[in-house]
Amino acid sequence: MKIDLTGRTALVTGSSQGIGLSIATELFRAGATVVLSGRSQESLNAAANVIAGDAAADPPRTVAADLSTRDGIAELVAATADVDILVNNLGIYESKDALDITDDDWREYLDVNLLSAVRLTRALLPAMMRRRWGRILYLASDAAIAVPEDMLHYGVSKTALVAAARGYAKVAAGSGVTVNSVIAGPTKTDGAVRFLAEKYGADTPWEEAQARFMSTERSASLIKRLIDPTEIANMIVYLSSHQASATTGGALRVDGGYVDSIFP
Structure with a gap:
């Protein structure tokens, strides 16, 4: 299978390091024009240089913005045009006793892990539907299914992402736009x-x-x-492709079989 994303623009949030950087790298290698998003311009510049390497293609563009806020989302949307592939990778996590998780903790996790993705989807999905093509992906986690008691706020935010992906897939029904979540395991x-x-x-x-x-x-x-981050990126690249046109509303696992279930 040859996946060619030439002519497609992909926006990857939280892409200056880790899984996000691997996703952006593999989308770039598949021919997509890539936009990196994160808080630190310095880190984004370094990531763009790593991704571009000696390639003849233009290096990834970078946009520094705080996506936990409405203003940050607006900055990012204003700086990007005609996004074809949106990868909502941004996420934070920590271990904390469930009874010590404060209201402020809950708000932060929902703002960063859930609402950043929801706000970007709300901003970019309509144009994708008008163009009759698009891919929206949410990076979830095994914690969305096997919710850990020491990361309850994280797990709940990822469960909500899976539900949001299913709901927005229904919004996009029949439009040529697919919306899926990817459940990553220990990486x-x-x-x-x-x-x-x-x-x-x-x-x-x-x-x-x-x-x-x-x-x-x-x-x-x-x-x-x-799991190697590239193994997760490979799934993202496939779901971003024309070949995945009949896969939507799904929660696809790249968890190494960690979740003990035959269903997501």
Whole structure:
């Protein structure tokens, strides 16, 4: 299968590092014009340089804005035109006792993890529907299904994303626009590498630390390793393509079999 996104413009939020950076990289390699979004212009510039490398294509564009606010969303929308592919990757997470999660914590998680995606969808979906083509993707998490008690606010925000994707897919019905969520499992990000180094000691070889972590704290995984961000990006690229035109309203798992269910 050859996926060619030449002529398509893709906006990826939270794309200066981690999974978002991998998604932006793979969309760029598939030929899309990519727009990176994050809070730090310096980090975005560095990410754009990494993605472009020695490629002959124009490097990704960058827009620095705080997407937890209406003003930040407006800045981003004003700076982008004719977005064909919207990847709502932006998200925050932390571990916190469920009974210690404050109203302010809940508002922050809903503003960043849910409302940033909803506001961008609301702003960009109508034009996609008029053009009769578009792709909107929400990056969810295994925590959306197996909600962890020590990350309750995070899990609830991701559950809401899955529901929003299904609802907006109905809004876009028959328009040529598809809307899906992608449920990511435990992933090897820079943060995960640092976490395991702190947990098991910086001198512990990576493979040993990963094996210990997966056997004790993520034992439900069927691949018995952390997912590479590119593996999640591959699913995003496929769902962004013409080939995925009949897949909409879905919650597609790239979780290494972590969630013990045959359904999302």
